[in-house]
Amino acid sequence: MNQGKTTGNGAGADVSYFFESLLQDLHEWAGRMSRVFESREGAPGPQELDAQIHPLVDEFLDRKALPLVGAGFVAAKDALAGTPWHMAWWQGSTKERLLMLTVESAGETYSRREWFTVPLETGEGHITGPYVDFLCTDEYTLTLTVPVTANGTIVGVAGADVLVExxxxxxxxxxxxxxxxxxxxxxxxxxxxxxxxxxxxxxxxxxxxxxxxxxxxxxxxxxxxxxxxxxxxxxxxxxxxxxxx
Missing domain, CATH: 3.30.450 (Beta-Lactamase)
Incomplete structure (x- = not known):
């Protein structure tokens, strides 16, 4: 199996398909998030966004095919009305809302993270990790993220966390x-x-x-x-x- 070749049929293709299918699910999910922005005049505020995103996250986390430890939407800077940064993310079996202490800490926390910056810069899905997710799980985690685009502009990323375990x-x-x-x-x-x-x-x-x-x-x-x-x-x-x- 040489570096220049892709994994072929069988188990290697199964491994590729595992991640490809999850990224595809995220792209489809991101399309539904786009409509939160495109269905109204101007950018939504954080409370309006949360009210519409939360049911989508619940549905995504309830899927039985793959146990996810967290999922949500992270807004690009100034994509929402009334705040420069915003994270709508839920995690764990109880779907606890992940809260940032301040707007300033939110920007510092995720605006430089690979899972956030790469989809914004490339317009493509990305896989980050493994890393110890001190922000959410305190365990080795992979984060898969895709850009959310509304009216031709990237407004944030949709993502999901899955434990390495x-x-x-x-x-x-x-x-x-x-x-x-x-x-x-x-x-x-x-x-x-x-x-x-x-x-x-x-x-x-x-x-x-x-x-x-x-x-x-x-x-x-x-x-x-x-x-x-x-x-x-x-x-x-x-x-x-x-x-x-």
Whole structure:
């Protein structure tokens, strides 16, 4: 499985499809959020937005196909009336509202976060993590976000959080079908989930896989019992599956 190739049929394609389908669901969900802005004259205020977004979040979190730990909408700066920043996000089994202490802390908290800035800058969906989500879960998390566009302007991002623990439960058997030591990597070459018990979430396995055409790449840690990995892309996603070369 060479770096320049995408994962083929079977378990590798299943792993890609898992994330592709969730991003597609988010895009469809974002389209419904767009109508909150397009159905009125001028930008909505935060209370009006929350009242219309909350039922959409409830519906999304109630889906049984994938246990999500949180979901919601985060407004771009000055997209709403009456406030420069706003987050409408609910989390946990009780769907508790995530509250920011002040408007200033909200802007500082998420305006520089990858899950927020990348969809705004690229207009594309993005996968961030794994990272310890001190803002919401205090656990290793992936955040998937897509831009919300209204009348040709990006007004914010729609997103969902899924715990790495959940992904491990859902994808471990598929990784083992590829290789007993197969590892799902993020775009930076860090471990999301691995069938190799010595590779923990967040560990750096390999550097620079997205910019390389090499058949195999050296591992960052020389004490793993193997020196190189072959890396196969997960379609067009910023994810890859690595196996010892």
């Amino acid at each position: 959940t992904i491990e439960l859902l994808l471990m058997d598929r990784l083992k079908d590829i290789d007993p030591r197969a590892t799902l990597l993020n775009g930076s070459g860090r471990v999301i989930v691995s069938a190799d018990p010595q590779l923990a979430a967040g560990a750096l396995l390999v550097r620079g896989w997205q910019g390389s055409d090499a058949a195999s790449l050296p591992v960052a840690d020389k004490d793993l019992g193997f020196d190189k990995v072959a890396v196969g892309r997960c379609g067009t996603l910023p994810l890859a599956i690595a196996v010892p070369a």
